[in-house]
Amino acid sequence: MTFRAEDTALSRRQFLVASAASCALAQQAQAQAQPAPSIAGSPEADPPTPRPGELLLVCTVNGKPERLSIDPASSLLTVLRQQLGLASVRHGCTDGTCGSCTTLLAGKRVPACLVPAALCHRQEMTTVEGLSEDGSLTAIQAAFLRHGAADCGFCTPGQVVAAHAILQEPLGPEPSALADALCGQACACDKLPQILQALASVRNQRG
Ligand code: FES
Ligand code: FES
Numbered sequence: 001m002t003f004r005a006e007d008t009a010l011s012r013r014q015f016l017v018a019s020a021a022s023c024a025l026a027q028q029a030q031a032q033a034q035p036a037p038s039i040a041g042s043p044e045a046d047p048p049t050p051r052p053g054e055l056l057l058v059c060t061v062n063g064k065p066e067r068l069s070i071d072p073a074s075s076l077l078t079v080l081r082q083q084l085g086l087a088s089v090r091h092g093c094t095d096g097t098c099g100s101c102t103t104l105l106a107g108k109r110v111p112a113c114l115v116p117a118a119l120c121h122r123q124e125m126t127t128v129e130g131l132s133e134d135g136s137l138t139a140i141q142a143a144f145l146r147h148g149a150a151d152c153g154f155c156t157p158g159q160v161v162a163a164h165a166i167l168q169e170p171l172g173p174e175p176s177a178l179a180d181a182l183c184g185q186a187c188a189c190d191k192l193p194q195i196l197q198a199l200a201s202v203r204n205q206r207g
Pocket of ligand 1: 092094100
């Protein structure tokens with residue numbers, strides 16, 4: 001049996017999706033087992049009525065509470081782009097292999113194109129717009145600029161989101177650890193060497 005790099009990338013992404021989905025399902029089941037507290041002004045206090053045939057999605061995106069009526073078949077990518085207008089979440093391959101839609105779901109990076117939006121009920125999502133708390137560049141964004149890690153910019157939001165997650169993940173000491181962690185993040189402009197330099201510089205700064 002031939003072992004291919006793309007097999008590794010795909011299985012890793014499928015693992016990330018499965019992990020995030022399991023986490024979402026477990027938390028959703030737990031939340032539904034207990035009546036939600038009625039808090040004035042909270043999403044639960046005034047839920048919208050989903051349109052016929054649709055589902056209610058209550059979630060937090062980039063720190064902002066959202067209440068949405070969604071098509072049960074929608075992916076997280078579709079909801080973020082089309083219903084919340086977050087165009088930074090790129091519509092690339094839609095099969096989990098390019099990484100351009102990478103989003104944080106409950107703090108873990110996932111390909112939003114593979115995550116059913118319905119599994120994101122009561123979850124917290126972060127896109128590149130939500131990474132900075134004060135409007136200034138994050139250390140990773142500054143490093144991308146310093147190292148010239150973007151060209152056309154199509155993949156850049158997903159790369160930056162992935163980089164934020166990767167630097168929170170346990171990484172081995174071997175030199176290839178960052179490159180291995182970045183598998184599944186493609187760049188058609190061939191900027192992966194500069195992206196790796198940017199990640200390495202932030203990792204070194206943090207010790
Ligand atoms: S659009 Fe989601 S991984 Fe390519
Ligand atoms: S900078 Fe163009 S696809 Fe990555």
